[in-house]
Amino acid sequence: MKTYIIGIFLAAVILSAGCTSPSPGTGSVTSAPSPTTETGLDVPAGALPMNGHAIYKTPNTSFETRVDSFELGSPDEKGVRQLTIYIAVKNTGTGPLKLVWFSKLTDVYGNTYGGIGISHGGNGARSDWIKPNASEAARDYINIYSTDDLATLSKGAVLDAYFMENPSDASLVSLVPAYHTSWVIDPGTISGNLPQQGSV
Secondary structure, X not given: OHHHHHHHHHHHHHHHHXXXXXXXXXXXXXXXXXXXXXXXXXXXXXXXXXXXXXXXXXXXXXXXXXXXXXXXXXXXXXXXXXXXXXXXXXXXXXXXEOEEEEEEEEOOOOOEEEOOOOOHHHOOEEOXXXXXOOEEEEEEEEEEOOHHHHHHHOOOEEEEEEEEEOOOOOOOOOOOOOEEEEEEEOOOOOOOOOOXXXXX
């Protein structure tokens, strides 16, 4: 009898170890195969392919996000170019939604461009109030300081977007992300041939 009870206990422990539930704010991603690269990119677990959609559902909000497009600006007098990143957000909830997000690119050598408190001159992308069932692609940008950086990014990159909710126009936005998505950007997407517009 003792062996039977111990067996049931061990089976329960093994089954419970295999069951997990997402923590609030982590959201979910649409089912897609994990991206694979031969370019040497360090792809984080759970990263989406470039055309992947991430869906976030929390007690307060619900939205879907995807990479929309990239645009490369002309060099300034110091040779610095702005790489604009449009990420589209669709409000799938029942009330208006306002977000701030910061973009970060990581190249094949592990160098990073942008990030929290850095992209868009430190302000990040800021959406207007997005009505339920409406979409918006807000503008974020990072600075590319040399043609070598641009050439490296053309080999492929990982795009991380860190999202924060913006409850009102008067409130300060936290720099602690509530949601985070990673996409693997295909080689050749970021190159001197930009601007590239439209859905990817």
